[in-house]
Amino acid sequence: MDEREASARVRDMFTRIAPRYDFLNHLLSFSLDRIWRRRTARHFLHILSRPEARVLDLCCGTGDLTFALDRGRSAALNPAERRSPIIGSDFVEGMLFRARDKAAGARSDALFAAADALRLPFANESFDLVTTAFGFRNLANYEDGLREFARVLRRGGEMGILEFTEPGSGPMGGIFRFYFRQILPRIGGAISGDKEAYAYLPGSVSKFPSPPEVAALMERTGFSDVRFAAWNFGSVILHSARRA
Numbered sequence: 001m002d003e004r005e006a007s008a009r010v011r012d013m014f015t016r017i018a019p020r021y022d023f024l025n026h027l028l029s030f031s032l033d034r035i036w037r038r039r040t041a042r043h044f045l046h047i048l049s050r051p052e053a054r055v056l057d058l059c060c061g062t063g064d065l066t067f068a069l070d071r072g073r074s075a076a077l078n079p080a081e082r083r084s085p086i087i088g089s090d091f092v093e094g095m096l097f098r099a100r101d102k103a104a105g106a107r108s109d110a111l112f113a114a115a116d117a118l119r120l121p122f123a124n125e126s127f128d129l130v131t132t133a134f135g136f137r138n139l140a141n142y143e144d145g146l147r148e149f150a151r152v153l154r155r156g157g158e159m160g161i162l163e164f165t166e167p168g169s170g171p172m173g174g175i176f177r178f179y180f181r182q183i184l185p186r187i188g189g190a191i192s193g194d195k196e197a198y199a200y201l202p203g204s205v206s207k208f209p210s211p212p213e214v215a216a217l218m219e220r221t222g223f224s225d226v227r228f229a230a231w232n233f234g235s236v237i238l239h240s241a242r243r244a
């Protein structure tokens, strides 16, 4: 499968599961996904608390990380202070439609724009922070993705990638692996009616490069201060780096 075909398949799959995406996300992660996104926002509070800082959340889906960043920013800033709205972008309209609906319900000023993360419609060096949660793994070309993220980041700007990875080898890692490979695809497939989409999740995680490999890729594509933190028995990683 070439990159264009791989990308089209990912887009079709997320279009199909968009209506049940939030419900299944929270159910299948026992709502831990909310904690991981909140923790990610806390990690970047030093940027979010600058009212002029421009923030882009890529592969934003229905906007849950965008809103976590927005809430982190609101808590850090004086409500009367003018601030740049956080931008969420995704290439599936069905996801963006839900994100905009949630923004209206939450009176959030976050903006949502359709964009392919591999060809962003933003000028060079326009953001202070670029994030993505559980989206990077789906890109058809990781290296091109990182170069594109670096292009839109200002020098010294930061990037955060929250992703699943194969858990550690301890007993909890084993339990998680069993749940992720055997239980989650069955429940997700039964509720969404889309077995393929929920079989794709563990399959794509097992093919995804390990955290040190992702870190090495970041260093090759214009980033410095590359770090990663492992959460949830090593199954969830927050990669962070600075645009060199």
Ligand SMILES: C[S@@+](CC[C@H](N)C(=O)[O-])C[C@H]1O[C@@H](n2cnc3c(N)ncnc32)[C@H](O)[C@@H]1O
Pocket: 007, 010, 011, 014, 025, 058, 059, 060, 061, 062, 063, 064, 065, 089, 090, 091, 092, 095, 115, 116, 117, 118, 132, 133, 134, 135, 138, 139, 140
């Ligand atoms: C697993 S969801 C994550 C959504 C959200 N970030 C979250 O934390 O729930 C992955 C998202 O990445 C989007 N995506 C995948 N490849 C993309 C690309 N090349 N450009 C833009 N969005 C992409 C999908 O449409 C989907 O909404």
